[in-house]
Amino acid sequence: MPILEVENLSKSYRQLGGESTLAIGNVTCRVEAGEFVSFVGPSGCGKTTLLMTIAGLIEPTSGRVTVKGKEVKGPPPNLVLVFQEYNKSLFAWRTILGNVRFGLEARGDGSQGADAKTRELIDIVGLKGFEKHYPWELSGGMQQRVAIARALAYEPEVLLMDEPFGSLDALTRLELEDTLLRVWAELKTTILFITHDIEEAIYLSDRVWVLSRRPSQIIQELLVEFPRPRNQLATRAEARFMAMRNEIYRQIGHAP
Amino acid sequence: MNGGKTFNWLGWLVLAILLSLWEYGARASPKLQFYIPPVSQILTALGQLFASGQVAGHLLSTLSRFLEGYVIAALLAVSLGILLGHFRFAYSLLETLIEFLRPMPSVAIIPVAVLTLGIGDAMIVAVTVYASLWPILVNTIDGVRNIEPTLIDTARTFGLRGWAILWRVILPGAAPYIVTGLRISLSIALILVTTAEMIAGSRGLGFFILDQERSFDSGNMYAGIIVVAALGYGLNRLFLALEGKALGWRRGMLARESV
Amino acid sequence: MRESKLNGIFFLLALFFVWELASRSEWVNPLIVPPLSKIFVSFGSLVATGDIPLQILASMKRAAVGYFLAAAVFIPLGILMGLFERCYRALEVVIELLRPVPPPVVIPVALLFFGLEDEMKIFVIFFSCAWPILLNTLDGVRNIDRLLLNTARTFGLSHVKIIWQVVLPACSPQIMTGLRVSLPITLILVVISEMVGSTDGIGYFILDSQRRFKVAQMYAGMLALAVLGYALNLLFNLAHRALLPWHWGMLRKEQG
Numbered sequence: 001m002p003i004l005e006v007e008n009l010s011k012s013y014r015q016l017g018g019e020s021t022l023a024i025g026n027v028t029c030r031v032e033a034g035e036f037v038s039f040v041g042p043s044g045c046g047k048t049t050l051l052m053t054i055a056g057l058i059e060p061t062s063g064r065v066t067v068k069g070k071e072v073k074g075p076p077p078n079l080v081l082v083f084q085e086y087n088k089s090l091f092a093w094r095t096i097l098g099n100v101r102f103g104l105e106a107r108g109d110g111s112q113g114a115d116a117k118t119r120e121l122i123d124i125v126g127l128k129g130f131e132k133h134y135p136w137e138l139s140g141g142m143q144q145r146v147a148i149a150r151a152l153a154y155e156p157e158v159l160l161m162d163e164p165f166g167s168l169d170a171l172t173r174l175e176l177e178d179t180l181l182r183v184w185a186e187l188k189t190t191i192l193f194i195t196h197d198i199e200e201a202i203y204l205s206d207r208v209w210v211l212s213r214r215p216s217q218i219i220q221e222l223l224v225e226f227p228r229p230r231n232q233l234a235t236r237a238e239a240r241f242m243a244m245r246n247e248i249y250r251q252i253g254h255a256p
Numbered sequence: 257m258n259g260g261k262t263f264n265w266l267g268w269l270v271l272a273i274l275l276s277l278w279e280y281g282a283r284a285s286p287k288l289q290f291y292i293p294p295v296s297q298i299l300t301a302l303g304q305l306f307a308s309g310q311v312a313g314h315l316l317s318t319l320s321r322f323l324e325g326y327v328i329a330a331l332l333a334v335s336l337g338i339l340l341g342h343f344r345f346a347y348s349l350l351e352t353l354i355e356f357l358r359p360m361p362s363v364a365i366i367p368v369a370v371l372t373l374g375i376g377d378a379m380i381v382a383v384t385v386y387a388s389l390w391p392i393l394v395n396t397i398d399g400v401r402n403i404e405p406t407l408i409d410t411a412r413t414f415g416l417r418g419w420a421i422l423w424r425v426i427l428p429g430a431a432p433y434i435v436t437g438l439r440i441s442l443s444i445a446l447i448l449v450t451t452a453e454m455i456a457g458s459r460g461l462g463f464f465i466l467d468q469e470r471s472f473d474s475g476n477m478y479a480g481i482i483v484v485a486a487l488g489y490g491l492n493r494l495f496l497a498l499e500g501k502a503l504g505w506r507r508g509m510l511a512r513e514s515v
Numbered sequence: 516m517r518e519s520k521l522n523g524i525f526f527l528l529a530l531f532f533v534w535e536l537a538s539r540s541e542w543v544n545p546l547i548v549p550p551l552s553k554i555f556v557s558f559g560s561l562v563a564t565g566d567i568p569l570q571i572l573a574s575m576k577r578a579a580v581g582y583f584l585a586a587a588v589f590i591p592l593g594i595l596m597g598l599f600e601r602c603y604r605a606l607e608v609v610i611e612l613l614r615p616v617p618p619p620v621v622i623p624v625a626l627l628f629f630g631l632e633d634e635m636k637i638f639v640i641f642f643s644c645a646w647p648i649l650l651n652t653l654d655g656v657r658n659i660d661r662l663l664l665n666t667a668r669t670f671g672l673s674h675v676k677i678i679w680q681v682v683l684p685a686c687s688p689q690i691m692t693g694l695r696v697s698l699p700i701t702l703i704l705v706v707i708s709e710m711v712g713s714t715d716g717i718g719y720f721i722l723d724s725q726r727r728f729k730v731a732q733m734y735a736g737m738l739a740l741a742v743l744g745y746a747l748n749l750l751f752n753l754a755h756r757a758l759l760p761w762h763w764g765m766l767r768k769e770q771g
Binding site: 264266267268269270271274291344345347348349350351352353356357358359360361362363364365366367368370371372443446447450451454455461462465466468469472474477478481484485486488489492 | 626747
Binding site: 052055056057075076077079080081083085088089091092093094095102103106134136137154 | 666761768
């Protein structure tokens with residue numbers, strides 16, 4: 001059974017003028033456990049709305065989302081969303097340790113072992129030594145790592161990520177992509193990733209869904225079969241990589 | 257605040273309920289009436305005070321002292337603030353003095369003022385000027401100092417000199433800060449005038465309110481308070497209206513708030 | 516920076532010198548403006564005999580009760596109003612009507628109720644601190660970023676937990692601002708209320724000295740008041756640093 005199912009999901013908003021805008025048109029897809037899948041689409045196509053709806057933070061207008069067979073009505077307990085704006089999402093009043101531990105606390109784990117687990121996670125995302133720091137003391141890339149570690153501390157079965165590297169510079173982005181892949185390989189979570197960066201989507205995922213402009217619909221699904229572990233140089237150099245990228249680029253460019 | 261500006265039925269209802277409770281509670285208990293007369297009584301007193309002209313004199317006193325004090329303070333503080341903001345050396349001289357005087361509550365100056373100027377208008381205006389100076393001064397200095405040097409350089413590239421730069425670049429640029437300072441001083445000036453009137457006055461709304469308390473005329477006392485509150489509110493609205501006209505192009509600037 | 520500070524200190528000392536000279540040479544009336552040295556001597560002896568400290572203690576007792584009472588009442592109220600729109604709307608009109616009342620004008624009311632007792636000053640201070648504390652708390656709660664709340668929701672936190680673990684810490688800097696602004700207000704009003712109706716306290720002391728023409732003493736009292744104001748500020752900063760170390764650090768960074 002797929003771990004996540006989205007069926008005929010649509011979302012419309014009522015504007016101040018009284019008209020309604022359709023943010024999500026009609027999205028249907030399935031994600032298997034342990035997969036890494038991505039949505040790619042042009043800006044403003046409703047990607048964030050889609051993710052927030054899947055995460056149960058927004059109510060769909062029609063259609064439904066099920067996680068492990070249970071319909072999503074409100075944030076499901078085995079799913080967590082990592083936002084793009086890390087500086088607004090991290091808790092400024094907690095240290096790095098405190099922020100990551102929050103994930104464990106949210107799961108109900110205030111035990112003795114929690115501290116060790118927290119430190120382990122901080123280490124995994126490459127922030128060892130910064131436990132006692134506050135978020136404002138860290139760079140953007142580091143802050144996003146904290147956000148990821150915090151989400152992982154929650155031990156979600158499904159991890160949703162809304163353009164998590166979008167606010168970072170190119171080099172940091174590449175670094176974090178690899179960190180994420182490493183973490184994913186170790187923890188075997190299911191990841192649903194959103195990005196506007198086509199190459200990032202291909203690099204990271206097993207499957208890529210291409211979204212149209214608003215109202216978003218899936219216009220194509222691509223299977224990414226490069227061997228893992230992926231490599232920034234080798235994988236991106238493959239001929240098929242560029243071909244896929246161009247294909248998606250064309251699709252988005254010609255999207256209705 | 258609520259952007260929708262829908263009429264706040266609930267709020268007014270709550271007010272109405274509270275006022276009714278007040279009215280009936282005060283009527284029911286004669287002991288309470290002494291401290292808090294019924295609303296109707298206060299409003300009647302208010303009406304009578306105005307009709308008899310009893311309060312008009314006091315109101316005028318307070319208002320004229322306020323205006324004198326505030327305007328003098330504004331002129332002094334803005335000029336001084338621009339000077340200090342612009343000339344680093346002058347500021348460095350006075351900075352320590354300012355930091356030294358600021359923590360002292362301006363009201364402490366009242367006894368000194370009474371000593372030097374006696375009881376009367378001059379004293380009241382003087383303390384008002386002193387107290388109202390600070391917020392305007394501090395904010396003006398801030399505003400002038402925070403003007404982008406690039407802006408001034410640009411002006412100089414265009415051949416502007418001295419006074420022209422002051423008038424056409426510095427003042428408009430510092431205006432939001434100055435206005436914030438002016439706004440803060442508005443309430444401070446009113447506070448100082450009424451306070452001075454209470455401590456050492458023989459006329460004015462502050463004096464009137466205290467005097468009514470001493471005569472145990474609580475109805476008139478509360479009526480006086482309403483007049484002061486209305487005055488404060490009116491001055492505030494007036495200020496906002498003028499501010500809107502003058503600074504229509506700017507909204508929501510950050511400025512240092514100080515009392 | 517050092518140099519400009521030095522300038523200021525030299526200037527101040529020069530002023531002191533001019534003051535001393537002007538008074539001693541009777542260029543200004545020494546009965547109204549006694550020599551600075553005399554004032555310092557008076558200050559010193561009044562502190563040594565405990566006169567001034569006693570007066571300050573009397574004032575501070577009232578100030579503290581009024582201040583903390585206002586905090587205890589208006590912080591929770593502000594939070595409630597910030598969280599529940601209904602509550603806000605209900606109280607909005609009453610508050611807007613009471614706000615334009617200049618605090619000192621409330622003193623006669625307090626006199627009526629409490630006479631010259633401590634309660635009179637406490638009431639006045641309570642009333643005066645109400646608005647800064649309430650409005651800042653309110654602002655703090657209402658300005659919490661949606662994203663922060665959504666983060667808490669995605670971690671499955673209950674409403675109560677969200678308020679306790681996220682809303683409160685997030686608005687604490689703004690609450691601190693309200694408390695900080697209320698400090699000088701408290702000092703001002705304790706002085707005013709003592710000048711209008713009291714038998715002790717530093718405000719009373721200054722006015723009384725003036726009435727008895729003990730001019731040097733009057734200035735000494737003012738000096739004590741300035742020192743008190745400075746000390747309270749320092750104390751508050753220490754408290755700020757201790758209670759909100761994370762925020763303190765951020766502020767330091769911004770100020771450069």
